[in-house]
Amino acid sequence: MNGVHDMGGMQGFGPVQPEANEPVFHAPWEGRVLALRRAAGAWRKWNIDFGRHTIETLPPADYLRMSYYEKWFASTIKLIVGAGLVTKEEVETGRPAAGSKRETPPLTPDKVMPILKAGGPTLRETNAKPRFADGAPVRARDINPAGHTRLPRYVRGRMGTIECHHGAHVFPDTNSKFEGEKPQYLYTVRFEARELWGEGANPRDTVHLDLWEEYLDPA
Missing domain, CATH: 2.30.30.50 (SH3 type barrels.)
Known part of the structure; x- marks a missing residue:
């Protein structure tokens, strides 16, 4: 799609300014977003390309305003709601709906490092x-x-x-x-x-x- 995300070759956004000694995460919540994305993806309700497209479909003003992991967080919410893993109301309240089925997460702590090391070969x-x-x-x-x-x-x-x-x-x-x-x-x-x-x-x-x-x- 010809969206705001396709910024290659465009002008007017200012110079790229690399951050010296940039940390992996600028705040603890960014690491939690990465973990949430990995854990949600383990349900295999979408693939990496659908996930990327979900980021591309964020509202243009939000896309330009958001940081990298803010985009991940917003798109992850769209993914898990769209896949039926949670409801919009559950996201807003932070509580499971009454009577909802309790599931065992497919990504358990012992599987994290092997999955990260394996990556996603294409x-x-x-x-x-x-x-x-x-x-x-x-x-x-x-x-x-x-x-x-x-x-x-x-x-x-x-x-x-x-x-x-x-x-x-x-x-x-x-x-x-x-x-x-x-x-x-x-x-x-x-x-x-x-x-x-x-x-x-x-x-x-x-x-x-x-x-x-x-x-x-x-x-």
């Missing part, structure tokens, strides 16, 4: 051959999907060059809609800065993006 086996060879010229498709996509607006319709592929990976556009993983090749594509931003860009600058095969056409 590499899949495929019998298909890569459509593009290293060094091949390609053009990013000019598409405007209504749902989740990992193809940023600022490269759509622009020409680039295949650097390499990383095997077949879960396709987020379909996975986010529960339409299947549809694994396909994931390529690193190099774009010249002047191709993206015109003659005023530094001719020595390039941008490298990892893009799925379905995002690309031969150039």
Whole structure:
């Protein structure tokens, strides 16, 4: 979707200012939000791409105002209510509804570290051959999907060059809609800065993006 979250290449937001010695969490509640998200995700009511899309659908003003973990917290509430794990009233009161069924959480303390270490690999086996060879010229498709996509607006319709592929990976556009993983090749594509931003860009600058095969056409 063409939402406020797709900020790549946009201007007017000021410089990026890295924080020296930045802590993992700026406040204890941020760590609790991370734990809540992991614990809720263990019910397997959604996947990572649907979760990302839920963040993208936050109201634009809220998205720009919120910090990283505030976005996580707000989207987690949307996820658990939407999945029927809790009701809106239970979230607001902090108490379970009378007569609600007591469930055993699937994520217990002994499972936390193994799950964190395992991560969420998206590499899949495929019998298909890569459509593009290293060094091949390609053009990013000019598409405007209504749902989740990992193809940023600022490269759509622009020409680039295949650097390499990383095997077949879960396709987020379909996975986010529960339409299947549809694994396909994931390529690193190099774009010249002047191709993206015109003659005023530094001719020595390039941008490298990892893009799925379905995002690309031969150039």
